[in-house]
Amino acid sequence: xxxxxxxxxxxxxxxxxxxxxxxxxxxxxxxxxxxxxxxxxxxxxxxxxxxxxxxxxxxxxxxxxxxxxxxxxxxxxxxxxxxxxxxxxxxxxxxxxxxxxxxxxxxxxxxxxxxxxxxxxxxxxxxxxxxxxxxxxxxxxxxxxxxxxxxxxxxxxxxxxxxxxxxxxxxxxxxxxxxxxxxxxxxxxxxxxxxxxxxxxxxxxxxxxxxxxxxxxxxxxxxxxxxxxxxxxxxxxxxxxxxxxxxxxxxxxxxxxxxxxxxxxxxxxxxxxxxxxxxxxxxxxxxxxxxxxxxxxxxxxxxxxxxxxxxxxxxxxxxxxxxxxxxxxxxxxxxxxxxxxxxxxxxxxxxxxxxxxxxxxxxxxxxxxxxxxxxxxxxxxxxxxxxxxxxxxxxxxxxxxxxxxxxxxxxxxxxxxxxxxxxxxxxxxxxxxxxxxxxxxxxxxxxxxxxxxxxxxxxxxxxxxxxxxxxxxxxxxxxxxxxxxxxxxxxxxxxxxxxxxxxxxxxxxxxxxxxxxxxxxxxxxxxxxxxxxxxxxxxxxxxxxxxxxxxxxxxxxxxxxxxxxxxxxxxxxxxxxxxxxxxxxxxxxxxxxxxxxxxxxxxxxxxxxxxxxxxxxxxxxxxxxxxxxxxxxxxxxxxxxxxxxxxxxxxxxxxxxxxxxxxxxxxxxxxxxxxxxxxxxxxxxxxxxxxxxxxxxxxxxxxxxxxxxxxxxxxxxxxxxxxxxxxxxxxxxxxxxxxxxxxxxxxxxxxxxxxxxxxxxxxxxxxxxxxxxxxxxxxxxxxxxxxxxxxxxxxxxxxxxxxxxxxxxxxxxxxxxxxxxxxxxxxxxxxxxxxxxxxxxxxxxxxxx
Amino acid sequence: xxxxxxxxxxxxxxxxxxxxxxxxxxxxxxxxxxxxxxxxxxxxxxxxxxxxxxxxxxxxxxxxxxxxxxxxxxxxxxxxxxxxxxxxxxxxxxxxxxxxxxxxxxxxxxxx
Numbered sequence: 009x010x011x012x013x014x015x016x017x018x019x020x021x022x023x024x025x026x027x028x029x030x031x032x033x034x035x036x037x038x039x040x041x042x043x044x045x046x047x048x049x050x051x052x053x054x055x056x057x058x059x060x061x062x063x064x065x066x067x068x069x070x071x072x073x074x075x076x077x078x079x080x081x082x083x084x085x086x087x088x089x090x091x092x093x094x095x096x097x098x099x100x101x102x103x104x105x106x107x108x109x110x111x112x113x114x115x116x117x118x119x120x121x122x123x124x125x126x127x128x129x130x131x132x133x134x135x136x137x138x139x140x141x142x143x144x145x146x147x148x149x150x151x152x153x154x155x156x157x158x159x160x161x162x163x164x165x166x167x168x169x170x171x172x173x174x175x176x177x178x179x180x181x182x183x184x185x186x187x188x189x190x191x192x193x194x195x196x197x198x199x200x201x202x203x204x205x206x207x208x209x210x211x212x213x214x215x216x217x218x219x220x221x222x223x224x225x226x227x228x229x230x231x232x233x234x235x236x237x238x239x240x241x242x243x244x245x246x247x248x249x250x251x252x253x254x255x256x257x258x259x260x261x262x263x264x265x266x267x268x269x270x271x272x273x274x275x276x277x278x279x280x281x282x283x284x285x286x287x288x289x290x291x292x293x294x295x296x297x298x299x300x301x302x303x304x305x306x307x308x309x310x311x312x313x314x315x316x317x318x319x320x321x322x323x324x325x326x327x328x329x330x331x332x333x334x335x336x337x338x339x340x341x342x343x344x345x346x347x348x349x350x351x352x353x354x355x356x357x358x359x360x361x362x363x364x365x366x367x368x369x370x371x372x373x374x375x376x377x378x379x380x381x382x383x384x385x386x387x388x389x390x391x392x393x394x395x396x397x398x399x400x401x402x403x404x405x406x407x408x409x410x411x412x413x414x415x416x417x418x419x420x421x422x423x424x425x426x427x428x429x430x431x432x433x434x435x436x437x438x439x440x441x442x443x444x445x446x447x448x449x450x451x452x453x454x455x456x457x458x459x460x461x462x463x464x465x466x467x468x469x470x471x472x473x474x475x476x477x478x479x480x481x482x483x484x485x486x487x488x489x490x491x492x493x494x495x496x497x498x499x500x501x502x503x504x505x506x507x508x509x510x511x512x513x514x515x516x517x518x519x520x521x522x523x524x525x526x527x528x529x530x531x532x533x534x535x536x537x538x539x540x541x542x543x544x545x546x547x548x549x550x551x552x553x554x555x556x557x558x559x560x561x562x563x564x565x566x567x568x569x570x571x572x573x574x575x576x577x578x579x580x581x582x583x584x585x586x587x588x589x590x591x592x593x594x595x596x597x598x599x600x601x602x603x604x605x606x607x608x609x610x611x612x613x614x615x616x617x618x619x620x621x622x623x624x625x626x627x628x629x630x631x632x633x634x635x636x637x638x639x640x641x642x643x644x645x646x647x648x649x650x651x652x653x654x655x656x657x658x659x660x661x662x663x664x665x666x667x668x669x670x671x672x673x674x675x676x677x678x679x680x681x682x683x684x685x686x687x688x689x690x691x692x693x694x695x696x697x698x699x700x701x702x703x704x705x706x707x708x709x710x711x712x713x714x715x716x717x718x719x720x721x722x723x724x725x726x727x728x729x730x731x732x733x734x735x736x737x738x739x740x741x742x743x744x745x746x747x748x749x750x751x752x753x754x755x756x757x758x759x760x761x762x763x764x765x766x767x768x769x770x771x772x773x774x775x776x777x778x779x780x781x782x783x784x785x786x787x788x789x790x791x792x793x794x795x796x797x798x799x800x801x802x803x804x805x806x807x808x809x810x811x812x813x814x815x816x817x818x819x820x821x822x823x824x825x826x827x828x829x830x831x832x833x834x835x836x837x838x839x840x841x842x843x844x845x846x847x848x849x850x851x852x853x854x855x856x857x
Numbered sequence: 858x859x860x861x862x863x864x865x866x867x868x869x870x871x872x873x874x875x876x877x878x879x880x881x882x883x884x885x886x887x888x889x890x891x892x893x894x895x896x897x898x899x900x901x902x903x904x905x906x907x908x909x910x911x912x913x914x915x916x917x918x919x920x921x922x923x924x925x926x927x928x929x930x931x932x933x934x935x936x937x938x939x940x941x942x943x944x945x946x947x948x949x950x951x952x953x954x955x956x957x958x959x960x961x962x963x964x965x966x967x968x969x
Contacts, residue, residue, distance in 0.1 A: 020882070021904065026930070052900075053901075
């Protein structure tokens with residue numbers, strides 16, 4: 009019982025119990041007495057009697073006192089306070105934004121209630137020449153076959169997004185929209201919310217259409233809801249009419265499906281080849297039965313693929329939830345071509361780094377300035393404060409500061425969110441509904457406060473009051489721990505700086521590199537409507553102007569292509585080899601218009617009718633085929649036999665992530681997707697007007713839409729740009745925080761050594777000597793940071809650059825510059841601080857000796 | 858003095874303290890309680906109430922003599938303060954006034 013009983017009660021309670029014991033023993037029995045003793049002890053387990061529990065605690069009072077003292081301390085040294093707040097607020101600001109971003113990324117597809125059961129069918133295509141393509145699309149008939157022959161799948165839906173925008177018209181409103189063909193079962197797999205219409209039947213009729221709310225407003229007006237929209241028609245591509253059978257609410261941003269207009273897949277049956285095994289353009293989604301095993305099914309599909317000759321080797325299932333973050337298929341309309349989820353890891357690491365640095369700063373400053381609090385601590389201890397109380401006090405101070413910083417950070421986030429959304433291409437909302445998230449952040453902030461304050465709290469509370477009050481205490485200064493902290497901070501900063509430099513350079517390189525064709529002043533227009541049937545007229549009219557240097561057409565943009573084919577043949581080809589090559593269909597003046605360089609042979613010519621089945625290869629194609637003198641050799645594609653009439657110099661028709669791949673050019677007017685117009689330098693506006701006029705003349709019903717090839721090119725590197733932007737910000741932040749820390753430390757050190765400096769001055773030291781003396785300690789640390797961080801950073805950069813087939817070689821100045829920059833900045837800071845003190849009149853400081 | 862509410866148990870303990878006088882310590886009070894009410898009570902419960910009453914100001918206490926049965930430990934003797942007495946009086950007067958209002962008991966009560 010003594011274990012839990014309050015000591016001051018011990019005596020009387022024990023006495024009472026003993027009396028009771030003897031009394032009971034006398035009246036009843038010894039046994040009963042013992043039993044009763046236990047009973048009595050138990051009954052002393054009451055709040056009033058338990059050790060440590062005080063009904064009248066003064067905790068509340070103490071905290072009010074602590075807050076008061078903390079506040080006074082803050083006011084006493086506003087500069088120090090501001091430094092701390094900035095550092096902590098900045099780090100929390102970053103952390104909050106990153107966490108919001110990550111949350112958004114992780115929330116993709118969760119909108120669908122059964123999202124865990126939805127899978128996508130994908131393929132790894134293997135070719136005999138050793139190449140492998142990873143493709144997210146499939147033959148049109150495959151899902152039907154699977155539904156019939158396999159169990160475990162509750163429902164399927166096919167999705168065919170058209171690669172190009174199509175003209176949509178209602179009344180006088182006409183725009184180009186994205187059209188997606190989907191099965192009538194689409195809404196069973198992806199249950200979007202309907203505003204009007206029946207999800208089950210809306211896509212039965214091959215001439216029905218489902219549109220989003222946004223489009224309803226666009227074509228039918230803001231009051232579309234009041235009109236009886238069911239049955240109203242829109243015209244697609246001028247000739248075909250579809251009746252609206254449903255309107256869905258705009259899909260949320262965090263899903264990989266981008267929908268505007270949905271048309272029934274049934275409509276595509278008129279193109280019989282969608283239904284066969286020979287095509288591979290359809291995206292297939294399965295809703296698995298409850299309890300079905302996706303891995304087992306996936307394996308079954310893989311076996312299916314292997315067993316059929318007309319199917320590629322490896323079929324397997326990809327989970328819906330994995331699409332956004334883990335897709336890196338070569339061909340995937342909805343995903344990206346590179347994995348996204350490594351970015352998550354990077355950002356998390358960076359955020360933790362920033363928070364750590366801010367905490368380290370806090371610790372550094374607090375301990376360095378400890379002699380300012382020394383007297384107070386000594387006094388408290390003398391008057392009876394226990395160590396844990398002092399720790400409590402100091403911790404509450406740090407938590408208070410952190411809370412203020414948190415408030416600043418949150419307001420910063422709220423203000424900055426729209427800007428952030430536009431940078432990151434997201435629409436994150438920091439709504440009140442997410443209070444759980446907010447509470448999480450708050451506790452995170454408290455944790456940071458405790459974390460940052462822990463070391464100083466323990467350090468300061470250990471002061472010996474005797475030493476302190478006597479005045480022999482010399483606290484602060486740069487102990488090893490603190491030195492290590494500074495080194496760490498600056499190392500991280502330097503690494504970030506290096507990263508920024510490299511990413512920036514790489515991006516520059518991409519923009520400036522010679523691609524083998526000239527991408528500037530090159531206009532392209534998607535072929536729409538009747539323009540191509542009037543191509544000759546269009547081209548002639550434009551060619552008359554001096555401002556137009558060339559007109560041509562092609563099946564692909566020189567920035568990206570998915571068109572690769574088999575079915576090639578040439579002399580000396582191994583008949584069993586299945587070879588895949590890229591191919592463009594182009595117009596006669598393609599090479600001239602695009603600014604390509606012909607190395608051998610000649611370009612296509614309209615005067616030679618045989619050219620319609622002749623071919624031009626690029627160097628890479630020639631190499632991969634292995635022909636010695638290609639010009640004049642026989643070449644066949646898809647049964648069309650012809651000759652190779654020329655070889656064109658390699659040009660980058662994909663992003664610079666990859667080396668130039670083999671390419672076959674042929675002249676085939678049937679496959680025209682884009683018109684290209686090369687403009688002369690000069691008044692672009694005028695030239696554009698000329699082109700527009702020509703378009704309008706030959707194709708009045710379709711709006712004129714144009715783009716520039718170099719803008720399109722820049723789009724390829726959007727992810728690099730984003731990385732660069734993010735890196736820039738982070739570097740700035742880290743640098744800022746690290747400098748803050750340094751300033752604080754220097755400031756304090758200089759103040760402490762005021763007297764020493766003055767004495768030195770009196771003894772004849774010059775300002776320069778003093779500067780050197782004071783700064784030497786810290787500059788040494790920066791140098792160490794440099795030495796550590798440069799090789800590390802170099803290593804990381806090397807790994808990152810391996811991603812790119814075309815990359816810059818890190819030059820020596822990339823390594824040296826960040827370090828130098830940091831060195832100079834640090835020097836300036838240190839110098840600035842010490843200079844002020846060094847200049848002071850020694851008399852002022854020594855007066856009171 | 859309506860703020861000073863006494864629970865039934867507290868009132869009894871308070872009265873017993875007054876009755877026992879010099880003998881008013883936790884064990885004795887508990888013992889007396891059990892003999893008078895034939896209800897069992899633990900010393901801890903009594904002690905807790907005594908401490909509470911003391912905190913409210915109705916009792917004061919001081920350490921008394923040590924005896925052999927207590928293994929040489931002293932006991933804490935409680936005495937009613939003036940404030941405590943007033944509280945008891947208030948409680949009694951209130952009860953009486955209510956009983957007087959109840960016809961069955963009215964005018965049949967006598968004190969002293």
